[in-house]
Amino acid sequence: MTIFSCIGILLLLTFVVVRFRSHLPWFRQKARSQDAGCNDLKPPPIKGRERYRVMMDVRRLDAQNWLSIDKNYMAEHQVRSQLLQQEKEKVLQCLPESYEACLEALEEVVEFLCQRFPDRFEHKKCGDESTVHNRMTGETFMFGGANNQVDPLEIAVRLTMEDLSILMKNADEEYYLAASASLFPVGWTVQERIGWTIGQLHNPVPLWHQQVATSVSKFLNRLTPSSSMERSNYFVEVKRPDEDLFETLYRPTTLLEDNPDPSPEDIVVRRERQTFCRLPRTGAIVFGVKTFLTTLDELPMQELRNLAKEIKSWPDYVGEYKGREVWGPKALEFCEKRSQEEAAKEGEKEKEREPEMMEV
């Protein structure tokens, strides 16, 4: 072998390791255990698209942040526990055929959380039985072996900040909602939609069938355990000024509360980070949704401008689906006011700089 072929092989090996490092177990392990604290993820940004289109807009999953723990963990955990106690039928449904997939999803969740946040979660295994302890809440759950009293998906969403669903294929080769723990839904409940196909779930979404249904079905079919993906979505909602976190997060019927004159503090941009992972053993898909709440007055200027651009670009039937008539005029008015304030501030800064430039 010549020196040139040795260099060639070395270069090729380096490329392969750098390009595919997120799939190598050693690198994955290392990435997961890098940070034992929170991974306060930023909410997905509003892009400011000029023209409305239903898009898949999927990208490769940031694997070390599949699941997240942030400063809102305890407050949201309390809402999740309350929901599972008071509204269990509405927020958690698992069809019998999904049991093995739910168990596999729980195993993946526990493995991820214990490696990524070792200070917060602890896993002990004894034969088929497992125990997971959450150091933040003091809760311990047993699963595997003969422990089939509590649904594994319930344990999983009592640990995560994410809502989790299991998608399986029906006899017509279509993906359907076989199990779901959707605690923070917008305008729907799993009680009414369990067993629905992806197409049926999206029937109310304008242009779904014309613009994206076929691509989504191809995308789900092509997903492999090493090609997990993520995407994002946002909704705008109006809350009452005195509303608590439970009421804002759990919106099974409508996005819009009875508040005809909302202030910027009552208009909430609700962003979802959605993840898609194929389970290696059962072949089912785990669909994760992390919800972020930001009120209009908390949005950075650029995102506010982007939101205004998108609101204006929606055709009427899309605006109607999104409830624009309730919050749209107020949101645009607020954006205009903030833009003018920013422009005035910039003008002041310019004036201050002028004398310095004259002296030079």
Ligand code: HEM
């Ligand atoms: C790549 C896959 C997916 C895409 C591109 C997608 C896209 C969308 C879009 C654009 C909306 C409308 C949001 C809005 O503009 O206000 C929506 C709503 C929704 N999506 Fe998805 N979604 C996907 C996967 C899923 C999955 C796996 C589920 C399973 C639970 C799901 C359940 C829903 C539901 C229940 C709604 C609300 C529909 C309604 O208004 O009643 N989506 N989705």
